[in-house]
Amino acid sequence: xxxxxxxxxxxxxxxxxxxxxxxxxxxxxxxxxxxxxxxxxxxxxxxxxxxxxxxxxxxxxxxxxxxxxxxxxxxxxxxxxxxxxxxxxxxxxxxxxxxxxxxxxxxxxxxxxxxxxxxxxxxxxxxxxxxxxxxxxxxxxxxxxxxxxxxxxxxxxxxxxxxxxxxxxxxxxxxxxxxxxxxxxxxxxxxxxxxxxxxxxxxxxxxxxxxxxxxxxxxxxxxxxxxxxxxxxxxxxxxxxxxxxxxxxxxxxxxxxxx
Numbered sequence: 001x002x003x004x005x006x007x008x009x010x011x012x013x014x015x016x017x018x019x020x021x022x023x024x025x026x027x028x029x030x031x032x033x034x035x036x037x038x039x040x041x042x043x044x045x046x047x048x049x050x051x052x053x054x055x056x057x058x059x060x061x062x063x064x065x066x067x068x069x070x071x072x073x074x075x076x077x078x079x080x081x082x083x084x085x086x087x088x089x090x091x092x093x094x095x096x097x098x099x100x101x102x103x104x105x106x107x108x109x110x111x112x113x114x115x116x117x118x119x120x121x122x123x124x125x126x127x128x129x130x131x132x133x134x135x136x137x138x139x140x141x142x143x144x145x146x147x148x149x150x151x152x153x154x155x156x157x158x159x160x161x162x163x164x165x166x167x168x169x170x171x172x173x174x175x176x177x178x179x180x181x182x183x184x185x186x187x188x189x190x191x192x193x194x195x196x197x198x199x200x201x202x203x204x205x206x207x208x209x210x211x212x213x214x215x216x217x218x219x220x221x222x223x224x225x226x227x228x229x230x231x232x233x234x235x236x237x238x239x240x241x242x243x244x245x246x247x248x249x250x251x252x253x254x255x256x257x258x259x
Contacts, residue, residue: 025125028052032116032127034100043156043175044107044135046076046234048199051116051127053100058125060094063115064104076105103199106133137177140166150174161205163190177236181205182213183223191227201231203238208249212241217253 035050036042053060062069070077070089077083092102106112111132118125134156140148141160149170150158157175160166165176179202180191206212207220215223220238228235237254240247 024055028055028118029125029127032118032125033114033129036114036129036131038129039131040173041132041134041151041154041156043137044109044133046103046105046199047131047133049102049104049114051100053094053096053098053118055118055120056096058096058118058120060100061091061117061119062102062104063117064106065113066115069102069104076103078105080105080107107135109133109135140171142166146170159202163194163196165196177202179203179205180223180228182207183215183219188223188227194231199233200236201228201233202236203228205239206241207238208240208242208247213238217249220253221256 032052033049034052035048049062051060051062068091070079070085070091072086072089077085077089079085094100094102104114111130114129114131116127118127134154136153136155137157137159138148138150138153138155139160140150140158146168147170151173155174157177158171159177159179161179161181163178163180165171175198176196177198177200178194178196181187182204203224204213204215204220207215207217224238238250240249242249
């Protein structure tokens with residue numbers, strides 16, 4: 001009877017372990033992709049992808065619209081823009097010891113699909129998430145923020161000349177893109193306290209005119225290097241009042257011409 005009891009116990013443990021593994025894998029197939037959320041409208045360009053890679057022993061690969069995402073070093077091969085893979089182009093694979101986070105690049109205004117595949121020995125699991133891409137964004141002033149529901153306009157992002165989102169029900173679910181407006185002490189303090197889920201940061205607002213940020217390009221470069229450059233975010237250049245092609249300020253800023 002002791003032998004039978006031990007056999008039942010061992011069998012029970014084995015069954016329990018297998019059942020839990022099956023349950024875990026089933027849950028993973030449904031919920032592995034965390035960002036973007038199902039049906040989310042996101043801004044065109046570089047898109048954050050976060051996924052569950054907690055199952056040990058698996059390798060994880062991310063696909064966009066059924067195709068692998070290729071990289072040249074730290075840069076995505078943006079095939080939508082005509083960039084070509086080279087012999088050095090590679091796909092990224094992840095294990096449970098890596099951060100479950102990467103990027104894809106999409107600009108086509110359409111429905112898209114993120115697929116994460118997890119492989120272990122002869123087992124392959126797949127988790128799929130649908131999302132939509134929009135190029136529509138809005139500059140949203142404070143007097144507009146309590147009147148305009150951005151999702152009704154199919155906006156995927158907005159900015160408000162600030163590092164902080166409005167966080168009202170009207171902009172809920174729409175990405176806020178922070179901006180370092182100028183070089184004042186308040187602007188610098190706001191950057192020190194920056195909290196955002198955005199992967200973009202906007203540069204100074206009309207730094208070439210006195211009524212706006214009003215920053216000499218050499219000062220702007222210094223402030224940029226201290227507060228914006230160190231951020232692990234994609235940087236958007238300062239926005240001078242003069243059109244970009246005619247802006248002496250922007251040309252000198254971009255070239256580092258401080259003489």
